[in-house]
Amino acid sequence: MISVVGFGSLLSEVSARETVPALENYRLVRVPGYRRVFDKVGIVFISRHGESPDSLELASCSTEPDPACEIVAAQFECSEEDFLQLYEREHRYRWVEVETRHYLNGEVTVGRMCTGYADLDYRLNKCVTEAEYHRRVGQYYQGPLWRKDILPNPRYLGFCLQAAASQGADVLDNFLDSSFTADGRSLRDYLAARPELMTESPVSYSYR
Template sequence: MLSFDYPWAGLEDHLAAHHNGRLPLFAYGSLLNAASAVRTMPGWRGEECRPANAVGLVRVFNYPLTPDAIERYGPGPTPQHVAALGVRATGLPTDRVNGLVYSLAAEDLKGFRQRETGYRLAEVSITPWGEGASDNSSSKAFALEYLGPDDPQLLPHPEYLVVCRKGAASFGESFRDDFDRTTFLADGRRLIDYLS
């Protein structure tokens, strides 16, 4: 699969040649929340997002928040509560995460790049989300993949988690419940078990 290591050299040229200058993005964390997204990407339109699954991925609280992000969200209750979400490619058709597909405009790439420091952009397979989705067709989009080591001591940053879950809930309770079921902590626990 096609990928771009941070800071994504050559991305704009690829998008101009293949995607009319727009980034087909699979959002799975804080970008599920429109209020969070527009803070760094003013052109973000939540109503243009469509729920989808990315196949062959697992979603994990494994990305240590940057100092800027911790300043924005506030300190966690312990030094371990600093984790944001990343995905890992497994290639297994049984692994999937729900999220949103969005076509990010070129003018928002600068804010997106500043926001998502250190993530690799990796092309992933996308299918429609939902119990009623009978369309088995797949397409491609790019997801933010964190390649650093998983520290099993990391825990979700509470405010970041609230932003993600509120964003997921804006697409319905079943979408939020699916988010909880398909998300893991760095120690291997499911988010749904951590929350209970």
Template sequence: MNTIFLPLSPSLSPLLASRACFQRSTTLSVSHSSSTPFLSLSTPPPSLSSAMSSATLQSHSLTNQQPLTELNDESDFESILSPDGYISICGFGSLLSERSARSTFPDLLNFRTAKLNDFRRVFAHVAPVFFERGIAKPETMEISSLSVEPFEGETLVVTVFEIKKSEIPAFIKREVEFRFLAIRPETLDGESFDYPAVLCARYSDEEFLNIRCKGSKEMYFQQYGRWNIDKIWRDDVLPCRVYLRHCVLAANNLGDTAYNNFLDHTYLADRKTTIREHLATTGSGIMEEEPPESLKYRYGG
């Protein structure tokens, strides 16, 4: 477990303070399929330690240092389990939809809305699943999925729910392109949660290749190269249209607060254009487009 010191708001309490200096070097390997090379989830080597606190994770013009705890292996995830053996997951995109969450985690408990301070949502990385499902549009660069990154002053309406300890390996496998952070959400009334939740945050191409793929271009190709993707995290992409519509519908289903928060606190990769602005200009018509028949339930909000 690494502690990453980022400049955050003084109002954000330290996360997992009792574990802040506890670091691990254990490696967890997970396979995407029997024919796919193993991807590693492990503590980064010293040569990458500077990247962990570089622009990849830096907030904007902040002053006070507060720790964010990165979860590097399965034992790190287990260290934030509740006493009854469950772990909290924070949803900010498709997992704003309870239907989507339950399609992935059928036995989840206590699906509810929450608030996450000092993070923003950004459509800034390429998702292979959109190519696999035939909904990516590389000709217009509408191929991006959603992640979050630290940014002082932003507040996100998110969802939180609990899954069993036994579901942690599958979660890691499915979200392997992200950085896993332990964060402490709040209720919409501002009360801190009793236990931290796992958040899938922005990663970097360098770390994905050197840590997850152990420097192997073959492993990278299995995940991205076969779709002619040579860069994952980027600022020249637009949201996948079907996925964006799904996220907006999911936020709307949570009520006006969540809906307006998603429109006004979610950004394109330029980190200037909000989703509300995008849907009124370049992305006009997205909300009227139906997903392919086979994906209508999966991407129906």
């Protein structure tokens, strides 16, 4: 079995079981030394959901090292076969092994988590040929995948907020305060400046 750490929509156990139906031992964990950042172009927003490749609201959630931060995430185990399917779905990320601490009892384990990549590294190490890159990315989108000028996709952001809220107010607060836009704003501050995005999710946000 392979242990997986999910930090976005997989914070919802329902969503996680839709993605990996045979998962085992779903639980909340803390991942010290990382923060979330919305800086990766979500190709699926273009290929399946009709977003314009010229839009700035294309960002999906990734992670990056930050020694001053800690994210609350979900962890579960799955078979090698299920992990390969998940790996394919999250092909544009880099997978790393991280130390986790059980949300309730502090038990320390390790798991595999998606984190940020670089465009050149992705092309060289995960797309063997230009034809493969075109199949996965180029037929839908021509620019860089990792950007500092993009904003969270509103529909996807709503899913992530609902997932965090489903785990309680403390987990939602962690999501708001340990998540950042590509240009460095906390998600709480970003939503305070964009109150119209609250209509994308039934979650009631609190600002402090």
